[in-house]
Amino acid sequence: MLQPLRILFRPKWMVSRSSASYVSRMRHLNKIKEEDEACRAALQSGNIFLYHKLAPLLRWTDSGIYQLPALQTKDVEEILEKLGGDKEMVKESILINCTEQNEAQFSFDVGAIDQAAVEEQCRGTFVDLRKAFFLLRGSEAPLVARGQALLRWHQTNGFCSSTGQPTQRNQSGSQRVCHSSGITYYPKMSPVVIVLVSDGKRCLLGRQSTFPRGMYSALAGFCDIGETMEEALRREIAEEVGLEVESIQYSGSQHWPFPQSSFMVACHATVNPDKTHVSVDKEELEDARWFSLEEVQEALTIKVPPRNNKGEPTVFWVPPSYAIANRLIQEWANQQHLKS
Ligand SMILES: NC(=O)C1=CN([C@@H]2O[C@H](COP(=O)(O)OP(=O)(O)OC[C@H]3O[C@@H](n4cnc5c(N)ncnc54)[C@H](O)[C@@H]3O)[C@@H](O)[C@H]2O)C=CC1
Ligand SMILES: [Mg+2]
Structure with missing residues (x-):
């Protein structure tokens, strides 16, 4: 006879944070996920993790470990302009999460912009995700995986599987809609x-x-x-x-x-x-x-x-x-x- 499910451990997040701050953070995150205007405002003061062809940018720190550098939106805009891109591209960033200080976190793939030039500007290296998983510590590994998974999903779900028409994303990137069929697509696992x-x-x-x-x-x-x-x-x-x-x-x-x-x-x-x-x-x-x-x-x-x-x-x-x-x-x- 199969035994019912039993939770063997209590993850840290269940015990270590006050429920009020956790609740307000989740409600804030949900708002910027659902409301385009709120998401655009959050992007202005948010953190962005860069990827090149889905490989995340890591930085070697003075303390001898690899970190996931969080760039400010204005810095990414500056880099894009400097390297011949359009600073408006930053609006394609995808919402991943938010910090304990309620700062929104986004992932952004630099696409066709020269990899080495971005690396030089950011003092980092784009590293294959399997390797990055191995090099990062603590909560940074699941965060970088989540950012990549969302970018990949958007890159491969640009068209409606029913009508073949292009799908349009909302500002946060939590969904894509085919306006011809009315079908809404959500990222899948x-x-x-x-x-x-x-x-x-x-x-x-x-x-x-x-x-x-x-x-x-x-x-x-x-x-x-x-x-x-x-x-x-x-x-x-x-x-x-x-x-x-x-x-x-x-x-x-x-x-x-x-x-x-x-x-x-x-x-x-x-x-x-x-x-x-x-x-x-x-x-x-x-x-x-x-x-x-x-x-x-x-x-x-x-x-x-x-x-x-x-x-x-x-x-x-x-x-x-x-x-x-x-x-x-x-x-x-x-x-x-x-x-x-
Ligand atoms: N995080 C971890 O510790 C580990 C993760 N894994 C992951 O678990 C996953 C499943 O393990 P497997 O033994 O490969 O699965 P599996 O035993 O179900 O065999 C894979 C086969 O299942 C079929 N399949 C059915 N639904 C599928 C779907 N949604 N996506 C892809 N294939 C599907 C395909 O024919 C595929 O060849 C793999 O992605 C693997 O990377 C495996 C071991 C350790
Ligand atoms: Mg198997």
Whole structure:
């Protein structure tokens, strides 16, 4: 019998902020998302994160870490004019979020403007998002992913799929409308379940042939239309490794920008310790197998895996800390410790 969902942790945002300031911030954000005039005003005093062909601009700081530089709107206008662009282009910025001080945050892709010239003006470097995810700390990684996901969605949803006519965005970029059919389009994420299966003593990890060598992760799969998350989870585990899940515990969720926006719902699951035979669907996975606590602990200590002379990792390792798979594996290891 499947257990009901249970929240295993209380995220910081649930406890650390006063509800009044959080409520006023969310209401402010909603206003600028919905009202074009309010959004234009917010853009004047807002922060902008720059992208070039969807790669975010990062800056190396004196304190020896990479940061996501937040530019002022007037600075971006100045850069655009200086580099032969039109300063009005800045109005194409997409609203991402707002700071605790209620300053709106936007993402803007410099498009055809020369990459190196922008980098020089901004004292930064445009970095591929996968690498940027690895280099940024704390809340900057999800913020930069959100900014890129929204830019990508606008770049690929310029036309109505019903009429073929161009769609028009609102000022914040929270939607696009086809004025010919009246259809409103909203940015989309595909729901995915990601699950760490345990038999009580070991955990099950798998790898796709496209993963970097030696890397194993929790099993994941897209939800089918009409499925509950629990149904998708049970189906994916049955399909990919031939096991029947007995219990499910919710752990957390994450927006995952690669290769398109997914909404990752992360769970722990158990199987009967007498029914642990794995039969891998080779179409989906190259390998899946059980790992002991010792093996997992060792893998969790590896930040950058050692590589051979072809540049390929030579050991078993798990996804880095920014991936929710890492958190599932870490949580499982902690729980095993508590049990022993
Ligand atoms: N954040 C994390 O820690 C991790 C994230 N992931 C992500 O989870 C996602 C799903 O994992 P997979 O094992 O690849 O899924 P999967 O097991 O469902 O297999 C992928 C196949 O599902 C089909 N599919 C159905 N709906 C789809 C949709 N909306 N978009 C794309 N393909 C769809 C396609 O045929 C595709 O080849 C991937 O995007 C992967 O990047 C995977 C592991 C770790
Ligand atoms: Mg899968």
